Amino acid sequence: MSDETTIPAMHPAHPQIPFSRPATPQTEPRKIGFYGLGNIGYLMARNLATHKSSVTSPVSPPLLVYNRTVSKSEKLVKEVGGESKIRIAQSAAQLAIECDVIITNLANDDVVKHVYVEFSKALAQSPPTKNKIFVETSTIYPCLAGELNGLISQHPRSHLITCPVFGTPPVADKALMVFAMSGNYQSKKEVSYLLVPAVGRQVYDLGENLEKVIAFEAPTFKLIGNSMVLGCLEVLAEAQTMSKKSGLGAEAAYDLVKELLSAGPFFEFGTKMLNDSFDGTKGFGIDGGIKDASHMRRLTQAHNSPMPAVDAAHSHLLTARALYSAQKLQGTQQFDTLDSSALVAGARVAAGLDGFDSGKHSKVIKE
Known part of the structure; x- marks a missing residue:
């Protein structure tokens, strides 16, 4: 196999699978x-x-x-x-x-x-x-x-x-x-x-x-894909935080996202950020997000290929988890575990806002 791996076209018999069906059927069902x-x-x-x-x-x-x-x-x-x-x-x-x-x-x-x-x-x-x-x-x-x-x-x-x-x-x-x-x-x-x-x-x-x-082999390919998702989360967290801090409100930034983009992780995670819905039991737990970000950062070192958004997201994930750990010690945590969308807490704290409660922030009064 060469150092360059080409992703083949899908098989015409099944456009979602790059292989023809197995030629010989199983004599008995697979366990x-x-x-x-x-x-x-x-x-x-x-x-x-x-x-x-x-x-x-x-x-x-x-x-x-x-x-x-x-x-x-x-x-x-x-x-x-x-x-x-x-x-x-x-x-x-x-x-x-x-x-x-x-x-x-x-x-x-x-x-x-x-x-x-x-x-x-x-x-x-x-x-x-x-x-x-x-x-x-x-x-x-x-x-x-x-x-x-x-x-x-x-x-x-x-x-x-x-x-x-x-x-x-x-x-x-x-x-x-x-x-x-x-x-x-x-x-x-x-x-x-x-x-x-x-x-x-x-x-x-x-x-x-x-x-x-x-x-371009499976574990590396997965981390590359996850880096795109994590980068999107970081950009979204920063945009919502700036919109909130500037007085426009996070809702304005999220409405703009829905106008500009038609797919991707923005809708699901953006809604969680907007509503402080950081329940990790119903999403992708923050420990998993930190693990994935750590793997991505190892890849950047291995290939001398910087990914600043991943670095920022990793830092904000750690900040969110640290804030949550402090809440657990005080018995004030809201969720059993955090979702990765809680990385917005890192952006909020850096902007001088409350990490997990957007209701504490001032809002624009529309006349």
Whole structure:
């Protein structure tokens, strides 16, 4: 593979997937496992289980799910209609041993590494007798993909696909996620048709190299995409803060955004900023935003390619989290966890305003 990776055109038979359908159908239904029921993972697993049961025969095995907080798994079983569609696994090892395709959606690099070490131990104790595909959909730093590949590929018939997802919870809820895939070609082909249209709407094929940072390969591509979103959030936070401070009101800046732009993260996150709706349990938690921004900043150093908006956003995310931590010590916090849109608190504080309560700011009186 050359240092320059070209994103191929979509396959004409399915314009959202860059592969033809697998030529040989499976003699028996694939057993699918899912680890990680966070704000995105929960919706992905729900949609996958629902779609799977609607297009396959009744004897198709239910989706096997595992989450460290068991109550989330139990909630999902009830939502989809019982154990005919979803079963709850007792461990990560059970997923690795029983399932043919294992999908993970996890919080950060440390958790991802820990889980894949567990998978590897399970495979060592029970070597696969048929192909297994591990699909890692989290946002991770590119070099970790190489480590995960080493953990999985040392076992017979085992393949890793890095498949980071693009999309917020409302996008995941509607099964409109976008996937960027790296890894074994045949495995990507099979996983693509498993995920689209059940969970998402489009797949980018970014080659077979799982860790080469200089190539447009999945983990790097995901961080580049997230940098665009984070940059948009930072610009929006600064514009709303300036509009508020100058006396125009944040609503004026947000109305202008809606006039100028027709898509993107502005609407969802802009509304949260405008209304101080920083509930991280219903969006993208601030710890995840800080993790992603940290990965992006590592990339800027690796490639001598500055991204000032990401630097500013990272700083404002840290400020927001520090303010929230102080509130928790005082018992005055409003939310169980913060959403990444709370980065506007950093811009507000820098402007001498209250970080989380825009109602304390003076407003223009219209005559």
